[in-house]
Amino acid sequence: xxxxxxxxxxxxxxxxxxFGASQDFEGWFGSLDLALTQPNSLDHQFANHVDFSGAxxxxxxxxxxxxxxxxVRLSFGYSWGSKGMLRVSYWGFDNDDEVSDTLxxxxxxTIFGYGTNGGAYIYNSAGVDFEAASDVxxxxxxxxxxxxxxxxxxxxxxxLAGLRVANYDETQSFEGTDGVYTYFQEKVIESEAWGFRVxxxxxxxxxxxxxxxxxxxxxxxxxxADGNTIQECSAGSVCDGTETREGNDNNVxxxxxxxxxxxxxxxxxxxxYVGYSASNWDGLVTDPVPSNDAGHFAQGPVGSSGRDSIxxxxxxxxxxxxxxxxx
Numbered sequence: 001x002x003x004x005x006x007x008x009x010x011x012x013x014x015x016x017x018x019f020g021a022s023q024d025f026e027g028w029f030g031s032l033d034l035a036l037t038q039p040n041s042l043d044h045q046f047a048n049h050v051d052f053s054g055a056x057x058x059x060x061x062x063x064x065x066x067x068x069x070x071x072v073r074l075s076f077g078y079s080w081g082s083k084g085m086l087r088v089s090y091w092g093f094d095n096d097d098e099v100s101d102t103l104x105x106x107x108x109x110t111i112f113g114y115g116t117n118g119g120a121y122i123y124n125s126a127g128v129d130f131e132a133a134s135d136v137x138x139x140x141x142x143x144x145x146x147x148x149x150x151x152x153x154x155x156x157x158x159x160l161a162g163l164r165v166a167n168y169d170e171t172q173s174f175e176g177t178d179g180v181y182t183y184f185q186e187k188v189i190e191s192e193a194w195g196f197r198v199x200x201x202x203x204x205x206x207x208x209x210x211x212x213x214x215x216x217x218x219x220x221x222x223x224x225a226d227g228n229t230i231q232e233c234s235a236g237s238v239c240d241g242t243e244t245r246e247g248n249d250n251n252v253x254x255x256x257x258x259x260x261x262x263x264x265x266x267x268x269x270x271x272x273y274v275g276y277s278a279s280n281w282d283g284l285v286t287d288p289v290p291s292n293d294a295g296h297f298a299q300g301p302v303g304s305s306g307r308d309s310i311x312x313x314x315x316x317x318x319x320x321x322x323x324x325x326x327x
Contacts, residue, residue, distance in 0.1 A: 026081045027324040033073035035277065035316035039066045039095055039136055043307050046132040046174045046185075050106040052125070062099075062107070064134050069095040071314060079322075084147040091279075092139045093312060100131035109174045111185040112231035113291030115243045120185070120231060122178035130176030138281070138312070140166040140256070142197065154206070160199035164219045166256065167192055168285055184232040191284040193223035193254045203264075211264045213273075221254030223284035247288035254283035262316075269322040279312045 044064040051058045077087030106123040107130055113119075122128045144162030151157055168191040175184045201215015227247045262275025286308045 025079050025322055028078055029322045030076040031320035033316055033318035035071045035314035036068050037071040037312050037314040038068050040311040042066050044134045048108045049103050052105050064097050064099055066097050087144045089142040095136045098133040102127045102129050109185045110291050111172050111174050111187050112229050120183045122176050122181050124178040128178040132174045135171040137169040156203045158201050162197050164197045165194045181235040187229040189227045191223050191225040193221040193284045195219055195221035209266050213262050216259045219256040223252035223254040225249045225252050225288045227288035229289045245289055249288050252283050256281050271320045274317045277314050282309045285310050
């Protein structure tokens with residue numbers, strides 16, 4: 001049943017990076033891909049804000065809005081023409097975001113959650129100052145074998161099988177003060193994963209110099225996730241101290257799905273392409289030290305929503321080139 005879910009996408013979306021050289025080409029090839037990438041579903045909530053100015057208190061979740069960042073992909077390999085090709089690829093993404101504000105009422109940081117001294121909060125009817133930040137880094141190394149197969153005069157299918165090693169690192173932080181209490185909270189998540197990947201895609205050549213490519217690659221990963229979080233409070237002798245919490249999961253099942261679509265302009269030995277791609281990461285991005293926020297005012301139903309999946313959606317452009325060999 002799981003395979004059937006992916007079959008309709010196989011010829012509608014493209015694996016990233018490009019499948020590589022022409023079926024007739026024998027020799028070395030490489031590609032460079034730059035993508036304006038939007039991380040989705042990170043849910044970087046750092047606090048809840050409670051406004052007591054009205055007849056009844058109103059509560060809102062404070063979440064960092066993650067902006068686009070540039071991601072890079074490099075690949076190189078060797079093609080034996082109709083016998084297939086071997087390709088090594090690297091993809092890397094790094095995104096930093098921050099927010100600062102002054103809000104009236106109470107601000108309840110949620111990164112650490114409920115501690116030994118209860119829930120953290122800062123309150124001032126005249127306003128509390130805070131700043132929050134997030135950093136997300138993700139990378140993947142792939143070694144793939146691809147085999148082309150002609151199914152028509154202008155249509156070629158390529159099958160993919162390979163291995164992937166992926167890393168995911170995430171940091172969240174919050175610091176705020178109401179003039180008396182100052183709270184600092186931080187969480188660090190690190191995941192490492194490896195597994196095999198399979199995929200398929202198609203290339204339709206409209207003319208000698210223009211084609212559309214489409215496909216899908218799915219990576220089935222075994223991951224290990226580590227996390228640690230810290231809370232520091234300073235207010236004279238009232239709440240001086242530091243709390244820490246750690247978590248580890250050595251048996252995380254992960255899955256990464258890469259897909260998209262692109263238009264290619266071909267000028268031997270160089271191809272130029274633009275398109276849209278996405279990479280969905282499941283499992284290995286789960287928080288191993290979730291905020292234990294139950295039981296504290298402003299942290300129950302409006303606390304963390306939980307997360308086991310994120311996506312990297314991108315508008316990308318790149319070149320691929322062939323050198324040496326023949327065909």
